[in-house]
Amino acid sequence: MESTLLHSFLKAGNLKRWLAKPDCPAVIKECKILFDNIYAPKLSEANVSEGGMDTDRVARVASKAVPEDLRPLLGLPQRQAIMCARVRHNGIIYATSNTHIGNSLVQFYPQGSKSLLVPGSIKYIYQEQDRFVLAVQRQLPTSTDISDPYTIYPHFPAKLYSSQLSVELERVQLDWIYSHYARWNLSATQSVVLSLSRVCRLILTHCIPISPIFPGMNMIFF
Amino acid sequence: MPLQAAGDAPLKIGTPEVMARIRQVIAETQVPSWLNSIPRNFGDAGAGVVKADEWRNLSTIFLPIALISMWGEGTQHPSPETAAVFRRILDHTMLLVSAVSLACMRIMTARRSAAYLQYMTQYIHDFILIHADIKPRPNMHMAMHIPHFLRLFGPVRSWWCFPFERLIGQIQRLLSNHKFGMIFHIICNVRV
Numbered sequence: 001m002e003s004t005l006l007h008s009f010l011k012a013g014n015l016k017r018w019l020a021k022p023d024c025p026a027v028i029k030e031c032k033i034l035f036d037n038i039y040a041p042k043l044s045e046a047n048v049s050e051g052g053m054d055t056d057r058v059a060r061v062a063s064k065a066v067p068e069d070l071r072p073l074l075g076l077p078q079r080q081a082i083m084c085a086r087v088r089h090n091g092i093i094y095a096t097s098n099t100h101i102g103n104s105l106v107q108f109y110p111q112g113s114k115s116l117l118v119p120g121s122i123k124y125i126y127q128e129q130d131r132f133v134l135a136v137q138r139q140l141p142t143s144t145d146i147s148d149p150y151t152i153y154p155h156f157p158a159k160l161y162s163s164q165l166s167v168e169l170e171r172v173q174l175d176w177i178y179s180h181y182a183r184w185n186l187s188a189t190q191s192v193v194l195s196l197s198r199v200c201r202l203i204l205t206h207c208i209p210i211s212p213i214f215p216g217m218n219m220i221f222f
Numbered sequence: 223m224p225l226q227a228a229g230d231a232p233l234k235i236g237t238p239e240v241m242a243r244i245r246q247v248i249a250e251t252q253v254p255s256w257l258n259s260i261p262r263n264f265g266d267a268g269a270g271v272v273k274a275d276e277w278r279n280l281s282t283i284f285l286p287i288a289l290i291s292m293w294g295e296g297t298q299h300p301s302p303e304t305a306a307v308f309r310r311i312l313d314h315t316m317l318l319v320s321a322v323s324l325a326c327m328r329i330m331t332a333r334r335s336a337a338y339l340q341y342m343t344q345y346i347h348d349f350i351l352i353h354a355d356i357k358p359r360p361n362m363h364m365a366m367h368i369p370h371f372l373r374l375f376g377p378v379r380s381w382w383c384f385p386f387e388r389l390i391g392q393i394q395r396l397l398s399n400h401k402f403g404m405i406f407h408i409i410c411n412v413r414v
Contacts, residue, residue, distance in 0.1 A: 005386055005389065005390075092256065093254075093255065093256075100254075100255060101252045102252045102253045102254045102255060102257075103254050103255055105252060105254070147295055147296045149290050149291075149294030149295040149296055149297070150290055150294070152295065153286075153290075153316045153319075153320065154320075155319075155320035155323055155324055155337070155341075156286055156316060156319055156320060156323065158286070158287065158290075180253075180254040180256075182251050182252065182253045182257075182283055182287075183251065183252045184247055184250055184251040184252070184287055185250065186291055192287055192291070194283060194287065196253070196254070196257065196283075198326060198327060198328050199327070199328050199329055200327075200329065
């Protein structure tokens with residue numbers, strides 16, 4: 001069984017290499033296009049491009065009356081705005097909190113500045129010129145006199161926050177997003193926020209945690 | 223030093239309260255749709271076999287959130303001794319959680335590989351002391367070889383066996399006439 005799998009894997013590798021070479025006959029390349037159309041995952045160019053728009057925007061996007069809390073972000077006294085329920089960026093779907101609460105939880109760099117990372121929940125997704133931007137409510141910090149049992153483990157990037165969200169909305173571009181996060185309500189007033197990035201373990205807090213097990217192992221980026 | 227004297231009854235870890243908290247965290251945690259879900263009745267026979275990716279999500283997301291909320295700093299226990307024992311078990315478990323998280327990172331560095339080794343060494347060292355009644359598993363030995371592979375081949379995602387496991391799963395679901403191997407024999411004979 002293993003040798004059969006290995007042979008198939010090697011044959012597939014050879015086939016891919018041959019298709020990429022210039023001396024591959026045009027008829028074989030034509031077959032590849034056909035097979036790609038049948039079997040390859042269907043992601044349109046718009047979906048994977050920077051600040052791309054969702055392909056189902058025709059169904060989901062509509063010009064709506066601007067909610068009262070979104071007006072300060074739009075700047076102009078316009079009454080209508082193009083809004084949608086979800087948007088795809090680099091293959092990842094972000095949604096408003098009304099549509100899918102889990103997909104609305106994002107860590108982002110405020111104003112694109114990489115010095116600070118804050119968690120928040122997407123409330124609205126609206127069109128600004130030729131791209132979509134997000135209106136996000138920040139997760140408020142918890143009171144400082146409560147000890148946080150989650151921050152002492154340097155490679156487990158969780159932290160306690162208040163379960164309340166800020167009332168003010170914040171404009172966030174799609175390329176300011178760092179990753180999604182998981183949230184669990186520990187109590188009526190506190191939530192555990194855990195970064196789900198599998199690329200870089202970035203601690204959410206400003207303080208540098210010290211491992212109780214390896215005191216020398218301090219980290220912000222690791 | 224073992225956590226209990228020779229005559230004492232061993233401290234129960236997997237109590238119904240702990241299982242209930244783990245299930246509560248699985249059910250209530252808000253996660254994005256790309257993260258594979260875990261059976262909400264985790265631990266029951268009816269939940270079925272937990273797959274490798276589900277184990278990973280369980281051990282790096284849901285279990286630590288639940289256990290820290292029960293045994294972490296500032297939690298309430300009947301006596302300071304019980305609190306200290308649970309805290310020690312939690313710190314020990316978090317060594318494994320940290321090691322698994324580091325090993326599964328999509329970018330691998332020499333520092334991450336070294337940190338994985340440090341966590342794993344400490345975990346195995348403490349395992350014999352904390353869980354004196356459980357025999358060490360062969361997996362622990364194998365886990366100590368992973369840093370070599372991380373340094374040689376890079377992130378675990380590019381050389382783990384899950385693509386093959388997925389392929390085996392697809393083959394198992396294929397309809398067949400119980401004459402195994404014929405399709406692959408034909409495929410392998412097609413000269414590329």
